[in-house]
Amino acid sequence: MANARQSEYVINKTVNKALVIGAGIAGIAISERLAHRGWQVELFERNAAPAEAASGNPSGVLLPLLTRDDAPAARLSRACYQHALRRLAELPGVRWSPCGVLQIARDATHEALQRLTLEELNLPAELVSFLDKKAAEIRTGHAVAHGGWWFPGGGWVDPVSLCKALLAAGKTHIQTHYGVAVTRIEQTPTGWEIFDNTDHLLSSAPHVILANAQAADALLPYPVPLTLTPIRGQITYLPALTESYSSLETVLCRAGYFIPPTSGLACVGASFDRNDSNLQTRLSDHLGNLQRLDDLLPGAAQNIDASTLTGRAGVRAATRDHLPLIGTLPAPLTPRQAGQLGLSSLPRQPGLHALLGLGARGMVWAPLAAELLACQITQAPLPLDKRLIQLVDPARFYLHDLRRK
Numbered sequence: 239m240a241n242a243r244q245s246e247y248v249i250n251k252t253v254n255k256a257l258v259i260g261a262g263i264a265g266i267a268i269s270e271r272l273a274h275r276g277w278q279v280e281l282f283e284r285n286a287a288p289a290e291a292a293s294g295n296p297s298g299v300l301l302p303l304l305t306r307d308d309a310p311a312a313r314l315s316r317a318c319y320q321h322a323l324r325r326l327a328e329l330p331g332v333r334w335s336p337c338g339v340l341q342i343a344r345d346a347t348h349e350a351l352q353r354l355t356l357e358e359l360n361l362p363a364e365l366v367s368f369l370d371k372k373a374a375e376i377r378t379g380h381a382v383a384h385g386g387w388w389f390p391g392g393g394w395v396d397p398v399s400l401c402k403a404l405l406a407a408g409k410t411h412i413q414t415h416y417g418v419a420v421t422r423i424e425q426t427p428t429g430w431e432i433f434d435n436t437d438h439l440l441s442s443a444p445h446v447i448l449a450n451a452q453a454a455d456a457l458l459p460y461p462v463p464l465t466l467t468p469i470r471g472q473i474t475y476l477p478a479l480t481e482s483y484s485s486l487e488t489v490l491c492r493a494g495y496f497i498p499p500t501s502g503l504a505c506v507g508a509s510f511d512r513n514d515s516n517l518q519t520r521l522s523d524h525l526g527n528l529q530r531l532d533d534l535l536p537g538a539a540q541n542i543d544a545s546t547l548t549g550r551a552g553v554r555a556a557t558r559d560h561l562p563l564i565g566t567l568p569a570p571l572t573p574r575q576a577g578q579l580g581l582s583s584l585p586r587q588p589g590l591h592a593l594l595g596l597g598a599r600g601m602v603w604a605p606l607a608a609e610l611l612a613c614q615i616t617q618a619p620l621p622l623d624k625r626l627i628q629l630v631d632p633a634r635f636y637l638h639d640l641r642r643k
């Protein structure tokens with residue numbers, strides 16, 4: 239609880255130790271970034287192995303967001319995307335492919351907007367160019383409904399291999415604890431203590447990082463809502479396509495996405511069900527994914543018997559603005575204080591940080607998000623400008639909601 243203890247609290251800067259809760263891509267990426275700086279990290283995961291929840295899909299798309307006005311969220315997404323590609327290229331042991339991504343327009347109006355956006359933004363062709371329908375068909379070798387944006391450096395990554403590669407890079411600086419659920423965290427005069435469900439003290443450190451997706455709210459020792467929404471998603475594996483579409487080597491996106499065969503298995507996704515955390519796969523979602531496949535590659539879903547398909551369901555933890563929560567959590571405030579303070583002057587909860595809300599783009603956000611948080615924790619120069627950092631400030635919804643009270 240942030241009370242009298244908070245004012246007595248001073249972080250011992252000589253003890254470079256952090257506790258990270260959650261071993262998905264968020265928790266593992268921040269563990270690695272701190273380990274890289276010589277910190278000791280203890281990583282706690284309730285599952286028996288890393289990357290078994292949302293980060294456990296066999297492949298995920300690497301694609302930035304573009305908007306005609308080049309809004310701050312689009313610039314942030316681009317910075318994260320480019321950082322992620324650089325990071326993947328330098329990390330040994332990651333299964334990924336910069337095979338290119340074609341983002342096919344939804345309809346003729348969207349196609350015109352895509353074309354105009356690139357004319358106005360003047361982005362380099364190494365990042366993105368516009369392909370009309372014919373050029374898109376030559377590029378993919380298949381009929382497509384419209385032209386679209388072509389991201390030559392985009393592609394797919396195997397999230398589990400990325401998590402394992404990051405853990406390996408962290409070497410002995412990361413001590414992992416699998417099969418251990420953290421059920422309570424408590425502030426002390428020197429930092430934070432974390433406990434399991436028998437109230438056994440698991441560990442203590444000056445810093446705790448919540449990287450446990452939608453389960454983070456339940457661990458907060460004071461009422462600062464993180465406002466994370468669970469969004470269930472199901473992907474479908476397409477072994478039947480491997481022959482007829484074996485020549486297709488690029489990722490395709492539209493309302494859904496198609497990832498070409500990786501280890502013999504193509505993948506199409508994904509359903510999007512708000513406030514649903516059920517992890518059973520559903521036939522109705524396989525049918526929905528076949529519809530997405532047909533939108534991407536007309537005719538490709540014909541003759542596929544949905545009842546024979548397998549897949550995987552997971553839950554995305556999303557924020558209201560679909561941007562992550564990265565940084566030190568705010569201290570509790572009154573509505574009056576909230577009216578007088580801005581994000582940069584807000585009192586924070588020393589040593590309590592978040593890397594949450596990666597939503598549907600965790601593979602793109604995570605590498606730069608982790609670098610940013612590591613810089614914030616170690617008080618190093620920040621890799622993004624203030625405007626973009628405020629976009630992902632974990633206090634933004636709390637401050638906004640308090641001001642409206």
Ligand SMILES: Cc1cc2nc3c(=O)[nH]c(=O)nc-3n(C[C@H](O)[C@H](O)[C@H](O)COP(=O)(O)OP(=O)(O)OC[C@H]3O[C@@H](n4cnc5c(N)ncnc54)[C@H](O)[C@@H]3O)c2cc1C
Binds near residue numbers: 283289294600602
């Ligand atoms: C169907 C689907 C398709 C997707 N496709 C893409 C894509 O194409 N491209 C892309 O970039 N992203 C994609 N994503 C999003 C991406 O997978 C997520 O953003 C990312 O995996 C989230 O990582 P995370 O570490 O925040 O959460 P998770 O991977 O869910 O990790 C959180 C971890 O915290 C652990 N935990 C929770 N509570 C506790 C506790 N109390 N104690 C200990 N451990 C705890 C959980 O067990 C879990 O392992 C997709 C997601 C889904 C579901």
